[in-house]
Amino acid sequence: MSGTVYLVGAGPGAADLLTLRAAKLLAEADIVFHDALVPPEILTLAARAERVAVGKRCGRHSTAQRFINKRLADAAREHRIVVRLKGGDPLLFGRAKEEIAYLRTQGLRVEVVPGVTAALAASASLGTSLTERGVARSVAFVTPRAGTGEAPSRWLAAAMAADTVAIYMGAHDAPAIVSALAGAGKRLDTPVVVLEGVSLPGERIAFGTLAELPDLVPGAGGPVVILLGEVYRQQVALSVVPAKAGTPSS
Numbered sequence: 565m566s567g568t569v570y571l572v573g574a575g576p577g578a579a580d581l582l583t584l585r586a587a588k589l590l591a592e593a594d595i596v597f598h599d600a601l602v603p604p605e606i607l608t609l610a611a612r613a614e615r616v617a618v619g620k621r622c623g624r625h626s627t628a629q630r631f632i633n634k635r636l637a638d639a640a641r642e643h644r645i646v647v648r649l650k651g652g653d654p655l656l657f658g659r660a661k662e663e664i665a666y667l668r669t670q671g672l673r674v675e676v677v678p679g680v681t682a683a684l685a686a687s688a689s690l691g692t693s694l695t696e697r698g699v700a701r702s703v704a705f706v707t708p709r710a711g712t713g714e715a716p717s718r719w720l721a722a723a724m725a726a727d728t729v730a731i732y733m734g735a736h737d738a739p740a741i742v743s744a745l746a747g748a749g750k751r752l753d754t755p756v757v758v759l760e761g762v763s764l765p766g767e768r769i770a771f772g773t774l775a776e777l778p779d780l781v782p783g784a785g786g787p788v789v790i791l792l793g794e795v796y797r798q799q800v801a802l803s804v805v806p807a808k809a810g811t812p813s814s
């Protein structure tokens with residue numbers, strides 16, 4: 565009898581943003597395959613499990629992906645609880661589809677446990693809603709990134725159609741993002757917020773406009789999510805982040 569592979573969302577990084585189900589599965593797991601973005605504090609919850617790093621920062625190398633698929637299947641034939649731990653939510657920019665499809669073709673059981681995606685954790689840090697009555701009724705989660713050999717991303721059309729935009733994996737392409745959006749008609753004074761390492765101790769937040777985006781993104785460092793839209797106009801003007809009280813136990 566084979567085990568089950570659980571694709572588990574690790575959230576943005578802070579261990580107390582894991583779901584209870586994720587924490588329980590980690591505690592019970594026999595083996596955990598985790599991404600590069602998952603911090604050690606979360607991995608320690610998998611106290612009895614063998615831990616295997618399979619990190620590809622952006623999950624874009626298909627050979628590596630095939631290797632991961634096979635390792636997950638092999639592990640499920642050997643263990644009862646196999647956790648595939650992915651940053652944020654597994655079903656957003658996480659290549660979950662390939663893993664689920666492969667495991668199903670192998671006749672193996674797969675379940676998904678959702679996690680807090682970066683854009684939602686970023687919104688919580690800002691204390692600003694992605695939507696706002698009369699201002700923003702649509703949100704796009706986009707990435708300009710596409711893997712080698714894949715069709716180019718159609719992120720621009722989605723970003724132009726939405727009122728609020730969350731750009732994943734865009735930090736290294738900031739100048740190209742500005743020219744693409746401006747060329748498509750987005751105003752250069754559109755408010756922008758850049759958040760690095762959301763929910764982690766070194767979280768950094770920078771405010772500005774679309775024109776200023778290349779100067780707002782940090783150089784090397786943690787993961788970065790870019791938010792833009794009119795919902796941020798007042799906060800960008802004030803450049804204020806709400807103070808955090810922390811959780812009652814912290």
Ligand SMILES: C[S@@+](CC[C@H](N)C(=O)[O-])C[C@H]1O[C@@H](n2cnc3c(N)ncnc32)[C@H](O)[C@@H]1O
Pocket residue numbers: 576577601621622623650651652653654655656657658680681682683731732733734759760761762763764787788789790
């Ligand atoms: C491969 S994608 C995975 C996204 C993930 N599945 C999610 O739902 O957040 C990695 C990208 O997510 C964003 N990201 C993930 N964690 C983040 C964090 N703690 N702070 C800021 N951005 C983050 C960054 O844009 C990063 O390059």
